[in-house]
Amino acid sequence: MTPPFSPARLHAEAGEPLVLARHGFFWTGVEPITTDDGPAVRGQTYVEYWIPQDLRHRLPIVMIHGGGGQGLDYLGDVAGGEGWVHRFVRKGYAVYVIDRPGHGRSPADPKIQGPLGPSLPAPMVERLFSAPSRFPDRYPGAELHTQWVGEGRYGDETFDAFLAGMGPMNADAAQHYTDCRRGGVELLDLIGEAILLTHSAGGPVGWLLADARPGLVAGIVAVEPLGPSFQGAPPGALTWGLTAVPLTFEPPATTPEDLELRETTLPSGVTAVLQKEPARKLPKLAGVPVAVVTGEASWAMGTDPGTVAFLQQAGVAAEHVRLADHEVRGNGHMMMCERNGDEVADVIASWLSSKDL
Template structure:
């Protein structure tokens, strides 16, 4: 069993929970086999065993035809909640298989992407939208507003909240972080040199790299507005589709959690493919060469995902208070702290709870994510991605908040060499097959 200690100097709120002159307090121990320094609850071990058995007996298709799948295709738009100050429309593409016998899937892209990433991979092969359709699922592919074919109406907003600036990823950043992390002069995170599944060289001048880079779009509007728009639009889509599975990548996983929090009765499961993280903290530090490095020492970062998994409120019990919708800032955020393992070799951000601090009285138990805990969750992490250093922190945060979550680490299922863009890489069908198996087990 692993114990945690809280650094009293890293709290978001003044009620730091230190019990000694050094400002160190013991966090409650969480019953957990060791997962890279973290320990797994028994349910994780049992689910992993069940998933392995399912893989061994799997009779369904692992690969889809190169030409894709026969299906009925249609498109439509859904509107965001008109009570919000920020209005928008979300473009949705529906792929309906000839034989539709399973729960539908909604595929949610992350930052700098559009729904196009799910349709065709940069090497020309069909993507996950076609794969899940081939497996008998109706698939909905969205362009989150304001990306791609979706749009927003900024006129009702206070101009001070809107920025004319946009942010783009340059080619060198894409190489270093996504398509060729193992070919850099030095590793920015442990395991980066294992990256081998990106088709082509992953470097500038390669046609596959150039095809991927051409698909990227700039970030527009503020993060809190993008999240509020996505939450509203996805909730409206769920009202139309009925009960569905949400699959999100990167920031799209955040949007999936937000939609599930709003409509838990309409979400059968959530698969977060390397979600934006870690919760309320940062896993990076600046190296001597001026490049960011990733480590398992995660520290609280003010203003970063102040609600743990998101930048806008989630439903906690006890509640946090009423947010100020449409204002420049939302309501009170969580009380959070950097928590260290007893060995001191890893740290993450958690809610301090179940302990007392002299002069402050008893500290309540950690707040629970009461809507998200109603839904099965999985987080998928690739072997050679920077997320391999910090996705565990999201799992620890969710479990502390009462949410059951299963960690799918691809290398444990003999899927090696993948990076953050696993859904675009050479073995993407095999990864989708693994995810589809987990969904089938949980729904």
Template sequence: MSTVARPRVWESVVPTTSRRGHFWVPGERVTGADGAVRAKGPMFVAWEAPAADTDRPPVVLVHGGGGQGTDWLGTPDGRPGWAAGFVAAGYPTFVVDRPGHGRSPAHPDVTGTPGAQFDYGTGEALFFPGRPDHTRWPLDPEDEAATDRWIAPLGSLPVDLAASQRMDADRLAALLDELGPAVVVTHSAGGPCGWLLADRRPELIRALVAIEPIGPAFATFPGIGTLDWGLTAAPLTYDPPRASADEARAADPTTLRVPALADLPVALLTGGASVFADFADDVVRWLVTAGAAVERVHLPDHGVTGNGHALTYETNSDDTLAVVLRWIEETT
């Protein structure tokens, strides 16, 4: 009996020439009840840059909730991901695994109690086509094997959302201290990392692209947590100052100014068939009040249609990235 050999995974990949590597952003040393000293929440960083130097700033890609850095490296149907697209456009590109996700180690004694493992039902509700205008999902929802491969990298979310966001922002701030001014791109539940990073290092963010960030302000996301401080669960620096999350929530929304966000170029990117687009204008209004130079970038307004929440790796991901590259080029 003869069989047809499947192509090996590397045989369909176009050869490229680039520089690449990886390193770690260390965490703090913490002493446990047993007296042992351990590292708290180090962050893994993979990077790739064009073979020749360019004048483009570094780009830092921050994944969403339950995901990991591999979200940016390839698509579920085997095409190159946004990371490769940024490198091809001349940007040194840095892909992080947020502490406790992917290759960044997690243990409840140092990174906090993990929540439930990401489940199929949640993934299908967030990403699978749920309306007729969502036409760009790359997999057949009835293909169980493909769905298994797609959900494999999705892990647990932290129970303490605020502590997790503080750790994310601290590690990203240390990364920018090494890289210098950079463009930061976040997705979904990674969105608060961008606002908190700007609060810590406003002078080191050239521009911020928030892809379908969680919101609106002070919202509760089932299975994730509550944005107690506005668009973040961790504290933000307001002017006038707010001493607590309760004080921030009780304040007149028009007074919630964040000095670190003043005049920061922000693109808030949404897909035309995503439920996250339904509250994006509320997020924009909060950012305008905070002081950011924010632009709502709705893909259908740029001729790119059919996208849901996973617009970074749907079938027209090259087109969605092209919109972002144009915005970055015009902004920086």
């Protein structure tokens, strides 16, 4: 029997060749420090680039992973197939995929990078990502989840492979996102104007980069970004609306307490925390088109409406792209890794095309 990941098997099962003009990596956000052991660096971001031979789009896509994941979330599905990196490269986009500081190939030494929080236990990963329909206390809509490959439970081959790539986040959310912003700003300064594709706890990075470099962010696709606005749960309270560190508001807000808040029920029935009117605006994000993408069977169906409402109230051109409205069904929070990830990528590509991106 031919081993499943042998060159012969992978070559035989390959479809259309993936032809690249360039493929490589570099680092951004490297901060020199002095430790008890001598000079060191911290806060670095690993960046891997994929440049197609058939480059059909002027703007590259920067893919920013979520939570305890890493850039490999975009490099394949849980069955070992191609991921969103390959799918967008095949569509003619240059892609830059990062490992946020302390994740994946970006080192996570707590003595240098800062203390780490706990990793998610396997049952929590099952409940939130891979097998929500199997839990009696499941969130609304979890019963619709159908797109995970395999049983989605500990001991199943595809689940264990997914769990193997997960790790803890930095315990200090403000420090982590400050590091992410520094590395992301340097990345944009190096590559020029780009589209940001963020996921989950990578969502704040998109808002922070658009705030810091509005002329270099052409659009944001936020796949179930960390939220809703002003939430206080791990991985860090969103004291500035959708981030744990300051954004530029108009009129200016010097502390989170300057943002007067109110709880409201949205037309969808979801409860959200928004600003009191007249709301402060986010002027640096005002010219950036935003799509917030939500899976039909994800818990984010209950959080993303609040995120969209906060952005719209702050003057951001944000649209809520519900996959079910595009007849893409059964997706949970890790939609890029699920069996129909190509269909989700097509919805995103269609939105980008509608914005001439």
